[in-house]
Amino acid sequence: MKIVTAIDSFKGSLTSIEAGNAVKEGFARVDKSIETIVRPLADGGEGTVYALVTGTGGHFEDVTVTGPLSDKGNCRYGIIPGDVAVIEMSGAAGITLVTNEQRNPLNTTTYGVGEVIFDAIKKGCRKFIIGIGGSATNDGGAGMLMALGFDFLDEEGNSISLGAKGLSQLRSISCENACKELSECSFHVACDVTNPLCGPNGCSSVFGPQKGANSEMIAMMDSWLGKYAEIARTIKPAADPDISGSGAAGGMGFALRTFLGASLESGIDIILRETALADYIKDADIVVTGEGMLDAQTSMGKAPIGVAKLAKSYGKTVIAFSGAVSKDATACNGRGIDAFFPILRRVCTLDEAMDPENAKNNLADAAEQAMRLIYATGSITEIRG
Known part of the structure; x- marks a missing residue:
């Protein structure tokens, strides 16, 4: 299976590449043969x-x-x-x-x-x-x-x-x-x-x-x-x-x-073009995106939606991970993100949630469980291919 990650930074916690590598680690726990390609993502602002x-x-x-x-x-x-x-x-x-x-x-x-x-x-x-x-x-x-x-x-x-x-x-x-x-x-x-x-x-x-x-x-x-x-x-x-x-x-x-x-x-649009993300997505099985907070504003064209739009132009399944999600984040499901997953695993303080090591571990753990679900349901036909 080939997976491409393009995740915006979790500001104050993880850079784009660090977030992608955490997801890669989680997927590898399920199957070391999964090929996860980590690509950078930003929206033209900080990072x-x-x-x-x-x-x-x-x-x-x-x-x-x-x-x-x-x-x-x-x-x-x-x-x-x-x-x-x-x-x-x-x-x-x-x-x-x-x-x-x-x-x-x-x-x-x-x-x-x-x-x-x-x-x-x-x-x-x-x-x-x-x-x-x-x-x-x-x-x-x-x-x-x-x-x-x-x-x-x-x-x-x-x-x-x-x-x-x-x-x-x-x-x-x-x-x-x-x-x-x-x-x-x-x-x-x-x-x-x-x-x-x-x-x-x-x-x-x-x-x-x-x-x-x-x-x-x-x-x-x-x-x-x-x-x-x-x-x-x-x-x-x-x-x-x-x-x-x-x-x-x-x-x-x-x-x-x-x-x-x-x-x-x-x-x-500039970032997607300059990083040639389409070249990586076109033959991927799953595309992974996300950012620190998924909410209705995300659905209005922020970086993860840009990734989802590109991925859907190639007919790809898109999942997203986020440090936290708001109730109105479901708007993202109508903009190309098939499913999203908050990564917090227990009640904690904001400082604990944003600690880089905690964020990395939480993201890897969430990615592992998402992949276990994908394998258990056989929802991606190429899993065993």
Whole structure:
């Protein structure tokens, strides 16, 4: 029997690969001849760099960059076969890098993201996969572009300040000094946010509060971003702040698409394509997926559903394992997951459940029992074949 696992990380407990290996261990207890192929899975957010690097034989790079508060810090990104750079913008401009007391999108910048891209360009990368979730910023990606050589100038011809407040000073943008190698690069952006740049559904109004913005700041930033889009259109006629995803990551979606020609795509679609999961699934007997928590939100297109959809296109049986499940997780059964199994085996504290060793053992034990059921019922015709 051939089984393919593509399980999202159990955040705080197991990486994608660790979860797959735990399932592999459980299946082997039943029959050592079972071939279990462990593949990485992520959704373009946290864990994407680790999943793709470890799952494709790539390597990590560490670079010192400007953090969201303009202090220096380390950002890790990945380079996978084909000289493809895999970057999580949260590593350089993430909200987890800013304390609750320091959160203020007027000050936070995406400059470090541009520094990471530039470092990867210097190391020969010309294709980029960028996850833009979890940002602390609302600067429209201006900081990133400035780090790549774009000139964002005030009325006196000086560079604007970093952070969203700098957009209040913006009078002109020039591409003349932008990194020349950018013309050779392609950018594929994991973006599952559909918000426009401005307005009541724009990034300032919807995501500003969680980044520390009050109502006055939201109104100012929304106005500044609107003027930024108008200025951008003078040199990039295709600039459109209303295109779906433009408001992602405080306007980073707009900057990437307008100035770097990026495609904004579903995160899971990018991951499935780059890991060539279809090549492994097409001749598998069972496909295994899962994540830390299965619920109704999972059914709305999160990573396990992406795997299930792909598997069903090849007519495969799909089972899922999860640290916990909600009552409404049954919605997943209608989206391609034939059966799912929570892995907790006894009443315990959250800390006990999330302990990596406990999670690994619980997952392996659950996988073993699921396989015993499959063998007992003969529900997969190829079991004995």
